[in-house]
Amino acid sequence: MTLAGKTALVTGASRGIGKEIALELARNGANIVVNYAGNTQLAEQVADEIRSIGRESIAIQADVANSEAVEQMVKETVNMFGTLDILVNNAGITRDQLLMRMKESDWDDVLNTNLKSVFLTTKAVSRQMMKQRKGRIINISSIVGVSGNAGQANYVAAKAGIIGLTKTAAKELAPRNITVNAVAPGFITTDMTDKLPEDVKQELYKQIPLARLGEPKDIAYVVAFLASEKSSYITGQTIHVNGGMYM
């Protein structure tokens, strides 16, 4: 069990990729804080599932774009578990629209929830991780952050921003043995991609050398590796998990 006794905080962990990451880290031995924005029932179900495999877990509702809420959540985590070893920044929203039609509020909401949140959580956990002289921060970016995508100017900007922030945090925190990496999923089966019309999906498959969508577990396995001791010489990197769609 590579993560036995570690504490992991996963943002946006009530469903989709975040849920699978939380479960996979738990299967590897970590105790999990399930952060969520709104759906208490789903978040509690994830925490229950983690407890059922013998780990400790709590669900904490917090708006990751709000600095006070983030600091409070990190404080609660450390109070409860005594350590904070792994942070996974997964929380994200979409407000897709062509640039010409995108509202300023669509831009702000997505940048705040998807990018500012990574800055806030990283800042808040750094203190604890610096004291521990050890830490793992894993940020979920996206293939579109490097390729661009029509209709997602806000989302793409945030996901590209995460890559730059990852590299900078990696440089700043490396002297304290804290690694910071990003994982860039391609198209993964979640609520977010279920919304895509069937003809769009068929077109997508043609662009993916492995000719299928990824599963949340494909992302979770990579995150679990980056959270483990085995990845100790990897920092500032973006690992692409996309079936070959972008190389």
Added chain:
Amino acid sequence: MSNVLERVTKIIVDRLGVDESKVTPEATFKEDLGADSLDVVELVMELEDEFGLQFSDEDSEKIVTVGDAVSYIESKL
């Protein structure tokens, strides 16, 4: 309870591994005591814990010498 300078000095000596004689009020953290930026951030964190204070980011930036830290702490106690 020992005075603020003594407590601050002890933390600096422990954290930076410098000789106590070097830790004077005029000594700068970076040039004289050899601290890098992260060391300074960590020192501030330890001082916060020691004195039960919260240094604002703006105030932390102004702390250059040992004396700056001591007078800042004294002003907050």
